[in-house]
Amino acid sequence: MAIYMRSALPNAFYFGFTGTPIDKTNIGKGTFITFGKDDAPKGYLDKYSIADSLADGTTVPINYTLAENKLLVPKDTLEKDFFQLVKNEAITSVEELDKKILDKALKLRNILKSPARIKKVAAFVAKHFRENVEPLGFKAFLVGVDREECALLKEELDKHLPPEYSRVVYTPKHNDKELLKEYYLHKNEEKEVKKNFIKIDEYPKILIVTSKLLTGFDAPARYAIYLDKPMNDHSLLQAIARVNRPLGEKEMANPKTCGLIIDFIGIFEKLEKALRFDSAEIEGVVVNIEEKKKEFAELIKHNGKIYLKLVDGRINDKTVERIVNYFSEKEKRTEFLEFYRKLESLYEIIAPDIFLRPYLEDYFLLSGILKVIKAHFGPKFSGELWHKTVKLVQSRTGVSGFEKTLPVYPIDERTIKLIHQDSSPERLKIIKAHRSIKILIDDEGSKEPFLYLFREKIEKILEEFDNKQIGTKETLREFEALIKEINNAREERQRIEIGEEDFAFYYTLKEYIPDKQMLKEISSKISQLFSQYHNWSSNPESSRALRRKLAALLLPYICKLDEMQFIIMKQIIPLEKKIGTNNKIL
Missing domain, CATH: 3.40.50.300 (P-loop containing nucleotide triphosphate hydrolases)
Structure with missing residues (x-):
């Protein structure tokens, strides 16, 4: 076939495509004998190298x-x-x-x-x-x-x-x-x-x-x-x-x-x-694992020492406080996570090689720092540990001290006074206030579902603080305002004598429906609709019917259709999902 083709097309150009060109043999220049010998550089018209594929992921x-x-x-x-x-x-x-x-x-x-x-x-x-x-x-x-x-x-x-x-x-x-x-x-x-x-x-x-x-x-x-x-x-x-x-x-x-x-x-x-x-x-592209060992040692000795200074001596409340205060800046958390993930990937490659023995204590301490960051700033800043690292950390569970966390403020009428009396740096107060409200939502949300409405608010405040859009004093003021709002909401629920689930919808709609008696009735009707269409989350037809009923109920009070749709789809339905999930767990 090749002979016939060349005979039929004597003046044609021939282009070679290969995944693995041979560059050197004793009998000539391999692939380049026929293709590319006059093309610069190195005989290629174009190429996509292994290094290119690594860069592309x-x-x-x-x-x-x-x-x-x-x-x-x-x-x-x-x-x-x-x-x-x-x-x-x-x-x-x-x-x-x-x-x-x-x-x-x-x-x-x-x-x-x-x-x-x-x-x-x-x-x-x-x-x-x-x-x-x-x-x-x-x-x-x-x-x-x-x-x-x-x-x-x-x-x-x-x-x-x-x-x-x-x-x-x-x-x-x-x-x-x-x-x-x-x-x-x-x-x-x-x-x-x-x-x-x-x-x-x-x-x-x-x-x-x-x-x-x-x-x-x-x-x-x-x-x-x-x-x-x-x-x-x-x-x-x-x-x-x-x-x-x-x-x-x-x-x-x-x-x-x-x-x-x-x-x-x-x-x-x-x-x-x-x-x-x-x-x-x-x-x-192809690297001797001994080079990875050297890289691991260098990371521990040079980059790691910056963070290991935070864990100077035995691990106690002051150690945890020092770690949290240092990493209260988002940039420092990001830098540490980048360093730690690189170190962890090397550990996972090398372990259980005895080469690691002199570095195990330092690596364990650095993993402990990550654990503290995760406990105080959430998984989005740390992620999960990998398999071999988990095994190492579990082998030391109970003796490390990294299980300790900063104390939280009880959320009640005394909280703001406690924050003002706290002698901790303002950055630590911010982390404590955020965690205090977050823990309240996690622990009490199933009993007081209106608390779920505050999760997005506390994360927004912390995000603005992390991004330096607001300062420490303003951040503290905003958290104090939320704490006051939670206390006021609890008092209002007791005063108007309404069920917890109804009150969650009541609190969602209070800025749209000023008549409190009417608001109370509508909140009760919303709860009844969810009971009526109990299979709404798994049945598309039931879900559509529920949304139509909710829209009809709210239309006299919220005239703008896009605003009403937002309230139904982004506030009321997600809130009911939370309530329904927790009821199943209970």
Whole structure:
């Protein structure tokens, strides 16, 4: 076909498109012999590099680490039986690698499949997976040199992990031994295994492969590859790229910040030799995990010391007060969160490596600071801790002191006087006042649902303070005004003798309906409507009927349709949802 095309179009221009161009071989310039040799820079008309995809967030970086020295292939064997053979070849697929190189490398394959080594590799994989991969909620590939090694590894792995943890996926052949036949998958079985592997919470957690699924099978939940197969160029790049797919934000709580390769061969000791591309193309994309350890240590020693000064000595009320006062400025909270998330992502990658031992106390204290921030400023400023960090923090629960929080003001007629008598800095008074009202809403809202109407108000005041739209004195005055309003509302409810649910609607509408007796009657009718259309939240027809009735009830008092719609949809209905939810809980 290519000959006919070139004959028919002798003067045509030919453009090459490739995902993995070979840049260097002993027999010429690889891809650039035919395409791009006269194009600057470096032979490309245009390219989208791995670094570009990292910047766009369409891939995550890849870290690598070498297995124990006793498991690695001897360097002279790897050089002679692999690198010397592949240097004159332009291998473009795993199948070509098997056929041209590995099927002939008998000595290398025998080393990899020796019974003693298989036992050690399987034991290492099981332990590493349990300690490093499974706690993150991710999955892994175990890549054997051939189908026989896959079967042998499965046989041994089942001695360390439940059998359902792993499945073998390879193509059957007519002359296979019984061991290989034991792990055959029928077409439907293989389809089910692949489908379940993609799902976070389903088995298997480890797929053992050699060629099939090694390329072209996307599973973002795959975090690690245990590589026990010599690979290079396209085949290596395509295989390791299987772990660089990011997870969707809603797929799991623990974010996937990187992928991990565990090298049992020693390929990554000579990465530039294995990947014959411009070294700049892979710089910063595939990183030795030892570099991550250095980065972790530097963050603790330099950035961390600023925050660790806040926890000077034993942890007590004064420590918590010092932390809250320091982080009362939004910018400082944002800076700390950025620092901590970077540190936490490194910890999740490295743990449980013994390298971390000298840093565990400092990391625990920094995690405690985050806990204090979360308790006083809410989850939006901190988020949830990740898996391995949670385990560390839980191991110290009850002895840390970080469970302490600032005292709150009881919300009653004495509160404003207590605020004025408090000798704390004004910024701390603001945090205390905000938390006091918030805790009141959380604890008493189910009994006094009108309190839910104040949640948005307190958050708005704090947001304006955080954004420096209002100063400390004005912020305190606004919180004091809200406290006074809550006290007055409680007094009014007792005075007019109205039920708590009715009073929530009464308080919502009081600025629109000045006649208090009429307001009381309308509030009661609104409660009755919600009882009448009790299935409104799950039945669209009932919901529409309810909204029509509410509109008819309010129309004589609120003439502007858009304003009435806002009150119904943004105030009355959300309020009833809160009331209904809490009634179910009670």
